[in-house]
Amino acid sequence: MRRQIIERTAAWGSLLVLALAWTMGGARVQEDDAARIGNISPEIVSVTPLGKDMFQGEKQPKRQGEPGAPVYIAQATRPGYGGPLGVAVTVGENKIIGQVAILHSTDTATYLDKVVGEGILDKFPGSRLDNLPNVDAVSGATLSSNAIIGGIHEAAARIGQARFGMPAPPPPVRASEKELVKLAAVLLLFASVLTLWNKRVRQVRKRARTGLMVVSTLVLGVWLGTQFSLSSLTLLMSGVWTRGVASYAALLCLVLAILVFLITRKNLYCATLCPFGAVQEGLGRITGCSPPPRHSWIVWTSRIFALIAISAALYFRNPADAVYEPFGMAFNLIGSDLLFALTILIVIGSLVVKRPWCRLFCPVTCFFDYLGFFRNGWARFRKRKTRAMKEVS
Amino acid sequence: MKFRKMITYMLFLAFFLLSGMELSRKWMVSLERDTASVRYVRSLEIETVQKKEKKKIDYSSLLNANKMSKDG
Structure with a gap:
């Protein structure tokens, strides 16, 4: 008893x-995407939303008094292994990718470390919007890799479409x-x-x-x-x-x-x-x-x-x-x-x-x-x- | 105490300690992760800064080497 x-x-x-x-x-989670995006780089200031998942900021000028160059930022969310995985891409007026970042993820840290350690993110900064590199998924962490690669492509295409008149991003493959x-x-x-x-x-x-x-x-x-x-x-x-x-x-x-x-x-x-x-x-x-x-x-x-x-x-x-x-x-x-x-x-x-x-x-x-x-x-x-x-x- | 009983207790203790350490590691990472923070940023600027720093070191070592060879 x-x-x-x-x-x-x-x-x-x-x-x-x-x-x-x-x-x-x-109560703890505050999905403040603008705050996260503002933290991508200390060089990007005055981040303001342009539309859904699109932001515009200014690159801090090297000399005082000079105007800051505009920077376009887009984010995209793709399903990762353990839930949604958000990435962001920043692009300058020259159509070149400046930064890529993982904004949020619920995937196991070991899998993400493996993917990032294999250099998936490093392949994107410096590439042009109309000529993104073809990156293969990391074996053993395919779902996390595909979410990151797909998210970067989607975010980049979103900036291309909105600011440079490029074609719309392809819809994500469901299953x-x-x-x-x-x-x-x-x-x-x-x-x-x-x-x-x-x-x-x-x-x-x-x-x-x-x-x-x-x-x-x-x-x-x-x-x-x-x-x-x-x-x-x-x-x-x-x-x-x-x-x-x-x-x-x-x-x-x-x-x-x-x-x-x-x-x-x-x-x-x-x-x-x-x-x-x-x-x-x-x-x-x-x-x-x-x-x-x-x-x-x-x-x-x-x-x-x-x-x-x-x-x-x-x-x-x-x-x-x-x-x-x-x-x-x-x-x-x-x-x-x-x-x-x-x-x-x-x-x-x-x-x-x-x-x-x-x-x-x-x-x-x-x-x-x-x-x-x-x-x-x-x-x-x-x-x-x-x-x-x-x-x- | 029987051998099997002793092995069972030892295994349980090891499971407890290893799993506990694994979880505490994960929680420390989660505690440090602020909602506003961004993970794994890869930037064009970081690469160029690193390249510039490397060049500076090369110049100074070359100058020293030249001076040494002239003196010698």
Whole structure:
């Protein structure tokens, strides 16, 4: 009884914490684009808006008394990996790009650092508006690269059209073929899981589950790199996804996993489809190890940790701030040195205890525990209501 | 304490510390990021300033080298 009270208080209390973080984060964010654009260069002064996403400023003259040369600034927003990514371009009267800048982004800092480190931005300053360089996306961070390149082209074309009578910017491409393949693959895998848990296929379930785990690891993990994480959950909760993201596959994965959990009352995503879980289980089968003990203090520590991570990400309005799972590192080798160390530790640990990350610290497990609490509460409520109705009749 | 229990506790502690450090790093970056700030600016002026600075260093070293060779 006491445990139930503690669980109930914690569940409603965490909802309150999340709501508070979300509200405080909303008050903190001030989408003042003019202020951001004024900060691109100290040499550009008197920035005034010219129209939607267009500004005009003056380049500070070298000698006092001389008039400042006009500078045109345009911004464009493209869907990045974790939400909208805004870039700005400044162009002088000579049609040459002076500066390019990333104004705002919710993509993981490691991915952005990789893209900027490869010199994508450096290729644009100095080039003419009518002859922009063709820049390739950086492998492993394609969505962030495409958002930056597309945004710069769009912003440059916007200045060209408005100030120099050049053709209008082409409309952004909505969904790529790879994105459609990702969505189809996610749908197919979830359909397979539901089929597998049908009572009629009970005899072949064990083998089919192993097969599905292998397929999911190869398709979702290695090939498509689509796996939902705490950042997908934050993305869904914060509402950033409504302003556009480059890939909806991880979100679809999350929504389908929740639906399957509510329908079957089983966490089938973690048990069958999670590529990282499948890798851990595969390693564990080599040594035949058993699951680690899951004490209540371990469970509660990991839950509180996940709650703090989500709250911070909601407060900063940046889903990437909630990521501490090594999924990206495990399959794409992208992430910090700490995530690399974590991945190595999990791989070695999987040979000693079964699924150590899933059992001890995975926030997705905590999320399904949380969801299960509310689902059970709802089931109890309905049962009580039905019983009361029967007694009355 | 059993070996498996000890390994479990050690793994949990390592997960906690590594994940905590990873998150605190990210939050520090987010805290520093002001709403008015702009990240990753690439500018034409910055490149030309760097080039000019390099030229200055080259001239002074050349002059010194000439003087040295005349004296010698």
